[in-house]
Amino acid sequence: xxxxxxxxxxxxxxSFPELGDDQIEATLARAAETYREWRLTSSAERAALLNxxxxxxxxxxxxxxxxxxxxxxxxxxxxxxxxAKCAGGFRFYAEKGPRMLEPFEVExxxxxxxxxxxxxGPVLAIMPWNYPFWQVVRFLAPTIMAGNVGLLKHxxxxxxxAAALEEMVTAAGAPEGxxxxxxxxxxxxxxxxxxxxxxxxxxxxxxxxxxxxAEAAGxxxxxxxxxxxxxxxxxxxxxxxxxxxxxxxxxxxxQNAGQSCICGKRMIVHADIYDAFMERFTAGVNALxxxxxxxxxxxxxxxxxxxxxxxxxxxxxxxxxxxxxKLCGGATPDKPGAWMDPAILVDIxxxxxxxxxxxxxxxxxxxxxxxxxxxxxxxxxxxxxLGSSVWTDDEGEQQRFIRDIEAGMTAINxxxxxxxxxxxxxxxxxxxxxxxSQYGLHEFMNLKSVMMTG
Numbered sequence: 001x002x003x004x005x006x007x008x009x010x011x012x013x014x015s016f017p018e019l020g021d022d023q024i025e026a027t028l029a030r031a032a033e034t035y036r037e038w039r040l041t042s043s044a045e046r047a048a049l050l051n052x053x054x055x056x057x058x059x060x061x062x063x064x065x066x067x068x069x070x071x072x073x074x075x076x077x078x079x080x081x082x083x084a085k086c087a088g089g090f091r092f093y094a095e096k097g098p099r100m101l102e103p104f105e106v107e108x109x110x111x112x113x114x115x116x117x118x119x120x121g122p123v124l125a126i127m128p129w130n131y132p133f134w135q136v137v138r139f140l141a142p143t144i145m146a147g148n149v150g151l152l153k154h155x156x157x158x159x160x161x162a163a164a165l166e167e168m169v170t171a172a173g174a175p176e177g178x179x180x181x182x183x184x185x186x187x188x189x190x191x192x193x194x195x196x197x198x199x200x201x202x203x204x205x206x207x208x209x210x211x212x213x214a215e216a217a218g219x220x221x222x223x224x225x226x227x228x229x230x231x232x233x234x235x236x237x238x239x240x241x242x243x244x245x246x247x248x249x250x251x252x253x254x255q256n257a258g259q260s261c262i263c264g265k266r267m268i269v270h271a272d273i274y275d276a277f278m279e280r281f282t283a284g285v286n287a288l289x290x291x292x293x294x295x296x297x298x299x300x301x302x303x304x305x306x307x308x309x310x311x312x313x314x315x316x317x318x319x320x321x322x323x324x325x326k327l328c329g330g331a332t333p334d335k336p337g338a339w340m341d342p343a344i345l346v347d348i349x350x351x352x353x354x355x356x357x358x359x360x361x362x363x364x365x366x367x368x369x370x371x372x373x374x375x376x377x378x379x380x381x382x383x384x385x386l387g388s389s390v391w392t393d394d395e396g397e398q399q400r401f402i403r404d405i406e407a408g409m410t411a412i413n414x415x416x417x418x419x420x421x422x423x424x425x426x427x428x429x430x431x432x433x434x435x436x437s438q439y440g441l442h443e444f445m446n447l448k449s450v451m452m453t454g
Contacts, residue, residue: 119147226431230386234264
């Protein structure tokens, strides 16, 4: 039974009953029935619903943000920003989606040909706790615009967020069954993926979870989008504004207590400006306001759970045992909750296994490099390939980073963030497929070629 545990206090809150097999069957049947009607709606009707859902998010922003803070510890200002971003995501697809769905002409040798974007059916989303609303909206808004219907298996630690997500869609006037939340254990997921009524699955989560979902989807030849782990490089070169880069690096690494797949987890700094960067970066990390996530002044709250905090502590201790130096932070205060001070690791040996692992928490790894080639080689020497952030005013260096960094996304002289306008996703063991933009809309659609005479 999913139960809320406040990570700031360790106190237990609401519980949500899990669905039994009969309830799961009823949910799937309702999704299939609703899809038969929803697929026939116009893009204008779908856009109207998306705008109505956005209105619900705007109207209930404070309550939804408070739920995020209670369930996974995000500071309240960041939680409100997440809800605002969700509203913007719905409005983006309401405005841009209809044009993205327009059929287009294809040149053929004889006659005429058109390509049409058509819906396919119920899509299952398996979503994490770190951005408990935005991660879901990234799948949900394009699902609705595509004419598909959505099913959600959310993280067990954020059941109130999952329930509120369904509530907002229902309150906006959506037909019953268009989007349904499934309070189920992970053991039930494979059976739902295998169900003939579910046409595709998307997951944001760990590498291990992604492998299990991909295996389950592969057995029935169902499409899957995987948005998995990352250990993104944050590269700073001598031509950059070092003071600005160091300031942004603090946010890039420690926002959401470092629990973001596109956090700048590895700071790779050119030797010529290493000392200047480290002076500013270390000062910024030590100045972070860590505390009560309901306080407007708080910049970093607790981790999502004591278990997550303990996992990061073990990985940090392992790094030190492998030869790394803990420059600051990393303490776990003796008080209830999932607290940990932000930490910086330096002097990490090249052969240390931790070099190629993901710190999904408030630990920054910093490396000194001699030149551009070494920076790129170090950036790519990991199994992941999600995002990257590079800081240089040299146009030639910018082009090298764009061409040679093995990642699905690169930000230049700014922190990498997700944006509805731009495709989001990675390569290598960070997954495959794309969310957001027209590419996220089209992932689970049927691109049908229509050949015509004359």
